[in-house]
Amino acid sequence: MYISHLWEWQCLCCCINLVPLSPPSLPPSLPPSGIIAKELSSLEQEIQELRASGTTLSSEPEFEMADIMYFCRRGMESIVDDEVTKRFSAQELESWNLLTRSNYNARHISLRLSVLWGLGLFIRYGFLLPLRVTLAASGIGLLVVLTTIVGFLPSGWLRTYLSEKIHLMSYRICVRSLTAIITYHNRYCRPTKCICVANHTTPIDVIILANDGCYSMVGQIHGGLIGVVQRAMVKSSPHIWFERSEVKDRHLVAKRLSNHVADKTKHPILIFPEGTCINNTSVMMFKKGSFEIGCTVYPVAIKYDPRFGDAFWNSSKFGMVNYLLRMMSSWAVVCSVWYLPPMSREEGEDAVQFANRVKAAIATQGGLVDLLWDGGLKRGKVKNTFKEEQQKLYSKVIYWIGSLKVISITMNYSETM
């Protein structure tokens, strides 16, 4: 039994030397968020520090009464501020951008600032907003009318060509209506077929991407204005809209997606695997459905600049119309889009691993934190396996510390011989 412990701590030592133990640190471009300064040290480091003056000698696991303090502190930290809940509310800014909605600690600072703010308010609501609403209305109107007209043409080269032009034109108008200043990077990697996946922050993501190329959308049929637009769009080019009842049937969904992908003449499908809007500081778990189809995946990373306006749609706080009004009365929507090289599923990799690989690539490119949590945690609970992992890690550490002490004592002894 001692031998197995020895082997285990040797492996741990090698791993610890080769691989940094601390969790991935935030890229320097992200402002500090949250109300507490979190220690980025790991369980191993902290438990070791608690052992500063250990004197016991045994090969048994080294438990100390003070170990509970590590878990207690981490628990309290998560009560005050935790990684997941934070992602579902808007990102906080270091310095104020003259939009009251972005200011958490709004209080009177100076008269000059208030005057500037008032001026900004007048410009945004009195001048920019009406202009933008008019543009948006014309954009959507044109889309609906023209796609319906083109829908009457027989299927063929002309129809496809016209529908592409119409879609692009309407999206460009809509983009102008939001004053979206988009920088596209690596346009040579732009998706032209198969599946395109991107991180999801807001429904505007669709317009941002469709501004630069034609995609087939996937989604649920809605009622109201959106339903009208959806039905019009599908008349002239193939999109995949599901009835509410069909959404639950995963096989049906997968089948329709594969059929679409198999047809080479159709545009790439645009999918947001997170399943819900996240606040653009991190990427959450990708649902594996779209990665099971077996097609090449073109990842795209979208990062909004929060200084000009917060693009995140907090669906529990605002409805769609409210959200669009807020968007149109912000300064602008400034974002960067990175097209990443296509990725395919490798041999021996299952859908989940593939999804994680794609997610990591998107997170790295966009400077976002790569979280393993599920976006569905907005509403659900965590599984027990995570707690077991913590326990496993702790038990490894206390065994390792115990064994390490014995080895050092033995070595000292043999040196003195």
Added chain:
Amino acid sequence: MGSTNSTLSRIPNVEELMQETGFTPAHIVRLYDRFEALDKEKTGHLRPQDFGAINRLAMNPIGDRIIGSFFSTGQETVDFHSFVRILAHFRPADKNRPKDPSMPQPVNSRTSKLKFAFQLYDQDKDGKISRAELLQVLRSMLEMQVTEEQLESIADRTIQEADLDKDDAISFEEFRKSLEKVNIDHKMSIRFLR
């Protein structure tokens, strides 16, 4: 503008709370927003389930004990004042405080933090950590990773080392003595920003 003041005015007895805990108005406002975010049903009180919804806490091996520490015996809900009072234990100690033994200990002193940690072990609040209580904590922290015999031997050894008056339990003084070399202020403090 001035939402800090408007939030503060919504909290009853906020002056007293700040005096007692040493939190600044900005901290109180942040904590109040956090309290409201956790209180999904908007009842003004938190129940154990509201804490349970925090994922990192659910993942913590002693998560249940930590949640339990907020609720005093018999209480089923915790209001904002109690919430802040418990969290005040984790404020970093004030370095410049004069050491006056006649004054009551502030809630974030080294002794208070030790008491808090002690209470995590001593669930029946009899002032001693019995072998059974120690075993319970060990079980939560290690569960299926070690055998029952190993847990018992760890518990025996720990009691042997710390128990000075040989009553097979660890009193608060013995606990304090065994942790005298540990930097409690560092380990049991949360640095609040702004």
